[in-house]
Amino acid sequence: MAVFTPLDAAEVDSWLDRFDLGTRTDLQGIASGIENTNYFLSTTQGRFVLTLFERLQAEQLPFYLGLMHHLAAHGIPVPDPMPDRQGQTLHTLKGKPAALVTRLQGRSQLQPEPVHCAQVGHWLARMHLAARDYAGTQPNLRGLAWQTRTIPDILPYLTADQRTLISTELAHQTEVAASPAYAALPRSAVHADLFRDNVLFEGDTLSGVFDFYFAGVDTWLFDLAVALNDWCIHLQTGEFDAVRFDALLNAYLAVRSMSDAEHRLLPDALRAAALRFWTSRLADYHLPRDAHLLTPHDPIHFERVLRQRIASA
Ligand SMILES: Nc1ncnc2c1ncn2[C@@H]1O[C@H](COP(=O)(O)OP(=O)(O)OP(=O)(O)O)[C@@H](O)[C@H]1O
Ligand SMILES: N[C@@H](CCO)C(=O)O
DSSP states (O other): OOOSSOOOHHHHHHHHTTSSSOOEEEEEEOOOOSSSEEEEEEETTEEEEEEEOSSSOGGGHHHHHHHHHHHHHTTOOSOOBOOOTTSOOOEEETTEEEEEEEOOOSBOOSSOOHHHHHHHHHHHHHHHHHHTTOOOOOBOTTSHHHHHHHHHHHGGGSOHHHHHHHHHHHHHHHHHHTSHHHHTSOEEEEOSOOOGGGEEEETTEEEEEOOOTTOEEEEHHHHHHHHHHHHTBOTTTOOBOHHHHHHHHHHHHHHSOOOHHHHHHHHHHHHHHHHHHHHHHHHHHHSOOSTTOOSOOOHHHHHHHHHHHHHHO
16 A cells, blocks of 8 residues: 555644645545655545655655646646645655645546557657647656666666676667657657556546656657557567557647657667666666665566567567
């Protein structure tokens, strides 16, 4: 369960006094998630999610909260951070940084059909266009610089074959990132973690995307690749399902066409996205940062995805 910091109703009530959001009618801890403490909080004026940030640095949070607010103001369905009477969206509760965001309706779709993938593609292209004029500049903190720092610490835990794979791929991605074509790719703040468990649907209609806490400035192509690598694959093998792949990509392209360079670099971006999550899952598995990290996601999955992407690049 993901209530690392228990809250009682009285302390939430006194904290809620700083907002113009009415009084509490319900407070429920949320069991899922591995990063933060989350509660569903209903008041006489609406339904919200209260998050206590367990590991993120307070100085990173204005970027995420500002991005969510920017997107919500552009009509993109995302949680909107609530300001208190002083206009602040970043708060403190129990000595931890905290935020109160609007609660999205709907349920996740963990076995997506093409109709769901198409809506994810549509949402993603709209989000990219809306993020263009967001002023925040924080880079993707799990980008190539982080991978370059982290992979040497992971190498001792890997087989010789895995060491070769991860090191060769890191070198390949470093070369790609140094190319003029890569430097010219369109970019902005992106979600960077658009997996099945971060999207909600009401029926078959996408009702919102949450968990912006890996967002950062990166290429739109990378963000697209992260989504394709999760929404459009057979989870057992890592192979793409061509129908779901086309559904997501075509819906994205219907909103925003991609340049020739983006089409050409998509196979490399799919590899980069696989490397990013293989690396973070290996780091969570072998270098756990603290005792409360729950069961880490399976790293082997992204090793398989990376091998698939290299084979078909
Ligand atoms: N704004 C929101 N609206 C509706 N439900 C939400 C919202 N934010 C979070 N949730 C629910 O809370 C659960 C936990 O949130 P989340 O997945 O962001 O956890 P986390 O620990 O912050 O991050 P991680 O996914 O990295 O483990 C989600 O699965 C979702 O059901
Ligand atoms: N989506 C990431 C977890 C971070 O939210 C993963 O599946 O490894």
